[in-house]
Amino acid sequence: MTFKKVYSLGLIFLLGILLVVTFMNFNQNNFNNNYDLSEYYINQGVQDTKSINLVTAILFDYRGFDTLGEATVIFIAALIISLLTKRSTSSLVYNNFSPLVYQNISFIVPFLYIFGFYLIFYGHLSPGGGFAGGVVIATIFVLLTITFGVRRTREEDVLRAKSLLENLGMAGFVIIGLLGMVSGYNFLANGQAGFYLGEAGKLISAGTIPWLNLMTGIKVGASLSIIFNCLVREVE
Amino acid sequence: MINPGIIYLIASIILYMSKEEWRKYFALITxxxxxxxxxxxxxxxxxxxxxLDFEMILLEVTAVNRFIGFIFVFFSIAAVIYGINLFSRKDYCLTYFYIGSSLAIIFVGDFFSFYICWELMTISSYFLIFNNQKPVTRETSYYYFVMHLVGAISLLWGILLHYSAVGTMALTTVKVGLPFFILAVAIKLAFIGFHTWLPKTYAETPFYISVILSAYTTKVGVYSFYKLLGSRQYLAYAGIVTAVIGVLLALSQTKVRKLLSYHIISQIGYMIVGLSVGTAIGKKGGLLHLANNILYKGLLFMIIGAVIYSTKGEEDLINLGSLFKKLPYTTVYVIIAAVSIAGIPFFNGHISKLLLKKGTNDPILVWGMYIAAIGTSLSFLKILYFGFFKSAEQEIETKQRPTKGMLVGMGLLAAACLIIGLRPQLLLQILGGVKKEVNYFSLHYLWVGLQPTLLAAILLKLAYQWVKPQPHKSHPFDLYKLLGRGFNYFGSKLSQWHNGNLQRYILWILTALVLLWGQALI
Amino acid sequence: MVWLIIYPLLTAFILGIIKRIIADYLDFITLSIFSGYLLIVFKITSSIGSNGIEYFLGSWEKLLGIRLHLAADGVFMVWLIALLTYLILIYCSSYIQENKAKYYILIYVLTASLMGLVLTADFFNLYVWFEIASIVSYSLAAINQNRNNFEGVLKYIVVGSIGGMLVLLAIILSYKLTGTLDLAEIAIRSQNISDFQQATIKILLLVGFGSKIALVPLHAWLPDVYTNANVTFNALSSALILKTVLYSLIKVLHNLFGGAFFSSKLQIIVMMWGVITFLVAHLLAYQQQNIKRLLAYSSIAHLGYLIMVFSLGTEKGLIAANFHLLNHALMKSALFLLSGILSLRIKSYLIRDWQGLGYKFPYSTLLFTGVSLAIIGLPPFNGFVSKWLMVQAIIDAGYVNIAFTILIGTILSLVYYLRIIKVLYSRRKNWEEEFDNNYKESKRLTAVTTVLAGSCLVLGIIPGPMLELINKTISILGG
Amino acid sequence: MLAVQIVIAILFILGIYTILNRKNVIKIIMGINIMEASLILFLIQLSYKDGGTAPILDKEYELIVDPLPQALALTAIVIGASTTAVMLFLAIKLYKEYGTLDISEIRRLRG
Structure with missing residues (x-):
């Protein structure tokens, strides 16, 4: 046991004690404000946004601006990773699996697409949403790359297309937000700006939320698959 | 109405931009x-x-600053004539900036602009000293700047304390933060103990630059001593210590410019004595001594500059000798300068030393001045004898004659020495004159003026072996270098802790977190 | 007002779409778009009242959604961000050679995120912008054409993530206490919160943000990042990212519990922290052999000054701190950009390699010398004025001893900046052979640095109007 | 409630322990993720109510958990994931440059 180790263990121990003490202390006067904000969301959220999934309602309507921000974070991550990846020289990379795997993957891909888009489009009705759907779509590319390999010469174009999609998704998000301003309200306005909210529980409802979900889904799917491609390329 | 210093500051910019052939005329005209x-x-x-939230008084004319301003401007004319063909564009620009800031400092009327000019002076003199050819000078200029900045910061701190206590920025004798002001002034005027920058810099810059430097920096220090610290008896004792030790240090030097530099320190001691004893005559004596010192010390620097110029860099008394044959004009000037500084009657040094003596009553101070005066005479006899009259063991070659500009410049100063020596009232009337009770040329005073020199001559005869310039190594103890080394050591230890290990850095973060969090709990 | 944020964001995304089409006119288009941004900034800031402008995103009022609030004191930061980014963008257009479009995208997103940090009045939204600013700065730091900077960025990102998590923990805890995320509402609801709870949240925020602005025990990543990063990133980071994060930290600390920060015992701790920060950073800077590392330590030191004076909380202190923030942003970006110019040819940032550069780049070296003197705090440059104001503010608040340390810091900083000046103006042997004399500085680079350095001198000689402006805009923080 | 919170604290310090005492860069990244997970758990714990259902109101429910922390958790997850991606990428790059993933050897920059 070196001094450093003892010191760091002691420090970690102290930190743990401090955390627990803090939590205990914070538990004492917990409900003096009664969380009126969350009460409001629970009671009024569905009327306000016509989105059954309250988390989506908060994510894309009440706090849509945060979502724009977090989408930007992924955007930047994909941008920097693709920027720093070296242009690879190898032309074809693939693994040898049994034919069963190839068949199964080919079979599964359309369903994955359907599942991904289902998650995106039903984001305001059921658990899911743009992020989850986007991740599912990204897994399609991951699966395909792992099983069938990738032809580098074609990949350049694919990457370029994906990056275009990503940018389009981000720009689309902002533009949908701007629609609220066009109709005389604030950025990212939804129900107040008079967009068709429809009836809670229907697919076409909740104004801009499904569209924002779609944009986010496209964006996340593209970004994550870019990140994956670049990481794979770096590892080789 | 404009502060004369600002004219110089503006002129320095114009000098920077002006054409080669116009530059020197413009400089003179300015x-x-x-x-x-x-x-x-x-x-x-x-x-x-x-x-900000106060008034800057850029021009405030009093008798004293007018007096000093005259001397400054007069010396700048002489120095420019002296170096008229030697200065490069950079030299002209920086010299004028330097002179301008020193002049401005004399005339400003509030602490803030005083500080700004003080700093401008430090900066410009740094770049003036900064000489890219010689690595030694680079180190020296570094030393100079750091030391002067310490002084300036101390001044700034004093000003801030003064300001927050008094509430006005007007330039007066300070009441709060006296130690900081004393430190600042002490570094500027090279009190013994804070003097280490002076011999280093003045002896190693090009000779025409050291001519300029010798006149302004320390004298501005003396002016600020007069303006800020007022008359305090204990400072007079510090002054006399400076005078005596300075002259002793000067005696042990063989390089002429080093000797002269230590002499500046010693002469500053006289001025401090005059300004701190608190009598009107003493004060006037101190100020007149300031003026005289600029004149004859500048002249001496010019002379040794001419020697360096004609011998291509020789200034060591061990090697010099029998220059009177080769540089006749210069020899005349050096005699004038030497007798002036030694206080021989009919030359200006006599007047100011006499006034100083009249002004002081304390026997310690009087005797101290007497000893310093003997030392002064001795060291200039040394220069005269070993540099100019004694035949050198190895004949020294003069490769080029001093330029006309040099001779004219020196002549101006020598004439001034003589005129003031004969008619001191001409200069003193600016200060308001001195009552007639001092008859400078009475027999008694003539005898008093001659005494130290005679004693020095006897000493030279008796202790010839001791006075004779001989090669010796000096290892001056330098506290400030030691301080710097300590600071460096501390820093390198800190630097070693940053060993690039991420986990160590995170440990620091957690330590900070736990410490802060823990103190919140307690 | 939301245009301040979404205009650069939208520009970034659209640039991403059309970057191949407009590749030939990229510089022109990017710069003209940013000029449009300046117009927007002008339009928005000129219409601001004494209470600032509020903006409810998604038109959700009554604290349901996210609120943006441009207070009077934010105007100053907004302008600083917009103008400095513009200047650095011009510099980039000539300095950056590869992957320009993506670099521009990153700078646009950075602008948006910094604006978000200044504008947002929502605690969690602040965290989001904080993380965007972080990830953009990781990205910008990682991009360097000549050299890899992955080690520095790894340190940065690990420290940054830990800091971000501490901030997130603070946000969660404050939500747990108050049930709201709006900063103003938290201040209202935090009446009956115990001292320990307040202190916990503040300390988590201090350490979390502090690891981003590199206060001393949390600083070690910063020089490592700066060593190999692009100078434009260094300038952006030192002049804008660190400053904006500091500003938002002060904003949050002030707003969160209604200014209670400035009277607690935490205040004196933060002041001492600032003192330690700049003393240690100055000492370390002297040890450096690399210009960028040296400047990095100097940045740390100046953040120490800033947090010290900000934590005073008096009106004078805020004026001084804001003025110094402006000055340091100008000076440090000028120094970094100038060091970029000076090392264009020699491709080295080691101090000893710079010997004699003063004769090859006389103009840039002159500027470098001037700005160095400014950052030391010598008259007649702006650094002196702000130092004077800071010292005065601290003396007025009654901390005489602490004020004295600032002056010691001045001496320490002189020692190492003088080292560079000395080397720059020293002659070098056998120099002519390695270096052709005809090298000229690029006009665009020189113009940018001239503007920055010139403003240092101008603000030093006539600080009055700027101080007047700051005085008007600190009404909110001054409280 | 406290039990979950103790778990959160343990996870948090476990993450820090990993960061401080494991040499491998990948493990350090995992440590950061563990810390993040603990914070997300804290968010979920915050929204939890005894007997509450998920905030998807397809029919009438008695008690519904707080949806806001869940939305915040989602945001935090996404941000964390992006940062992790960048970190992993850097780890790959560093392995190529230094030939090792040992953090105590990745320290060319110092002083």
């Missing part, structure tokens, strides 16, 4: 016309400028 403007300036406060 200096002369500033002298005329200065002559026309009546006393009182003139130029005010609002800045």
């Amino acid at each position: 200096a002369v016309s500033t002298g005329i403007i200065l002559f026309a300036l009546p006393q009182g406060q003139y130029l005010q400028l609002p800045f």
Whole structure:
């Protein structure tokens, strides 16, 4: 046991004690404000946004601006990773699996697409949403790359297309937000700006939320698959 | 109405941009016309400028600063003539900046602009000293700048304390934060103990630069001593210590410019004595001594510059000798300068030393001055004898003659020495004159003036072996270098802790977190 | 007002779409778009009242959604961000050679995120912008054409993530206490919160943000990042990212519990922290052999000054701190950009390699010398004025001893900046052979640095109007 | 409630322990993720109510958990994931440059 180790263990121990003490202390006067904000969301959220999934309602309507921000974070991550990846020289990379795997993957891909888009489009009705759907779509590319390999010469174009999609998704998000301003309200306005909210529980409802979900889904799917491609390329 | 220093500051910019052939004429015209403007300036406060939340008084004319301003401008004319063909563009620009800031400092009327000019002076003199050819000078200029900045910061701190206690920025004798002001002034005027920058810098810059430097930096220090610290008896003792030790240090030097540099320190001691004893005559004596010192010390620096110029860099008394044959004009000037500084009657040094003596009553101070005067005479006899009259063991070659500009410049100063020596009232009337009770040329005073020199001559004869310039190694103890080394050691230890290990850095973060969090709990 | 954020964001995304089409006119288009941004900034800031402008995203009022609030004191930061980014963008257009479009995208997103940090009045939204600013700065730091900077960025990102998590923990805890995320509402609801709870949240925020602005025990990543990063990133980071994060930290600390920060015992701790920060950083800077590392330590030191004076909380202190923030942003970006110019040819940032550069780049070296003197705090440059104001503010608040340390810091900083000046103006042997004399500085680079350095001198000689402006805009923080 | 919170604290310090005492860069990244997970758990714990259902109101429910922390958790997850991606990428790059993933050897920059 070196001094450093003892010191760091002691420090970690102290930190743990401090955390627990803090939590205990914070538990004492917990409900003096009664969380009126969350009460409001629970009671009024569905009327306000016509989105059954309250988390989506908060994510894309009440706090849509945060979502724009977090989408930007992924955007930047994909941008920097693709920027720093070296242009690879190898032309074809693939693994040898049994034919069963190839068949199964080919079979599964359309369903994955359907599942991904289902998650995106039903984001305001059921658990899911743009992020989850986007991740599912990204897994399609991951699966395909792992099983069938990738032809580098074609990949350049694919990457370029994906990056275009990503940018389009981000720009689309902002533009949908701007629609609220066009109709005389604030950025990212939804129900107040008079967009068709429809009836809670229907697919076409909740104004801009499904569209924002779609944009986010496209964006996340593209970004994550870019990140994956670049990481794979770096590892080789 | 404009602060004469600002004319110089503006001129320095124009000098930077002007053409080669016009530059020297412009420089001369500026200096002369500033002298005329200065002559026309009546006393009182003139130029005010609002800045931050107070008024900057850019021009405040009193008898004293007019007096010093005259000497400064006069010396700048002589120095420019002296170096008229030697200065490069950079030299002209920086010299004028330097002179301008020193002049401005004399005339400003509030602490803030005082500080700004003080710093401008430090900066410009740093770049003036900064000489890219010689690595030694680079180190010296570094030392110079750091030391002067310590002084300046100390001054700034003093000003801030003074300001927050008094509430006005007007330049007066300080009441709060005296130690900081003393430190600042002490570094500027090279008190013994804070003097280490002076011999280093003055002896190693090009000779025409050291001529300029010798006149201004320390004298501005003396002016600020007069302005800020007022008369305090204990400072007079510090002054006498400076005078005696300075002259002793000077005696042990063989390089002429080093000797002269230590002499500046010693002469500053006289001025401090005069300014701190608190009598009117003493004060006037101190100020007159300041003026005289600029004149004859500048002249001496010019002379040794001429020697360096004609022998291509020789200034060691061990090697010099029998220069009177080769440089006859220069020899005349050096005699004038030496007798002036030694206080021989009919030369200006006599007048100011006499006034100083009249002003002091304390026997310690009187005797101290007497010893310092003997030392002074001795060291200049040394220069005269070993440099100019004693035949050298190895004949020294003079490769080129001093230029006309040099001779004219030196001549101006020598003439000034003589005129002041004969008619001191000409200069003293600017200060308001001295009552007639001092008869400078009475037999008694003539004898008093001659005494030290005679004693010095006897000493030279008796202790010839000891006085004779001989090669010796000196290892001056330098506290400030030691301090710097300690600071460096501390820093390198800190630097070693940053060993690039991420986990160590995170440990620091957690330590900070736990410490802060823990203190919140307690 | 939301245009301040979404205009650069939208520009970034659209640039991403059309970057191949407009590749030939990229510089022109990017710069003209940013000029449009300046117009927007002008339009928005000129219409601001004494209470600032509020903006409810998604038109959700009554604290349901996210609120943006441009207070009077934010105007100053907004302008600083917009103008400095513009200047650095011009510099980039000539300095950056590869992957320009993506670099521009990153700078646009950075602008948006910094604006978000200044504008947002929502605690969690602040965290989001904080993380965007972080990830953009990781990205910008990682991009360097000549050299890899992955080690520095790894340190940065690990420290940054830990800091971000501490901030997130603070946000969660404050939500747990108050049930709201709006900063103003938290201040209202935090009446009956115990001292320990307040202190916990503040300390988590201090350490979390502090690891981003590199206060001393949390600083070690910063020089490592700066060593190999692009100078434009260094300038952006030192002049804008660190400053904006500091500003938002002060904003949050002030707003969160209604200014209670400035009277607690935490205040004196933060002041001492600032003192330690700049003393240690100055000492370390002297040890450096690399210009960028040296400047990095100097940045740390100046953040120490800033947090010290900000934590005073008096009106004078805020004026001084804001003025110094402006000055340091100008000076440090000028120094970094100038060091970029000076090392264009020699491709080295080691101090000893710079010997004699003063004769090859006389103009840039002159500027470098001037700005160095400014940052030391010598008159007649702006650094002196702000130092004067800071010292005065601290003396007025009654901390005489602490004020004295600032002056010691001045001496320490002189020692190492003088080292560079000395080397720059020293002659070098056999220099002519390695270096052709005809090298000229690029006009665009020189113009940018001239503007920055010139403003240092101008603000030093006539600080009055700027101080007047700051005085008007600190009404909110001054409280 | 406290039990979950103790778990959160343990996870948090476990993450820090990993960061401080494991040499491998990948493990350090995992440590950061563990810390993040603990914070997300804290968010979920915050929204939890005894007997509450998920905030998807397809029919009438008695008690519904707080949806806001869940939305915040989602945001935090996404941000964390992006940062992790960048970190992993850097780890790959560093392995190529230094030939090792040992953090105590990745320290060319110092002083």
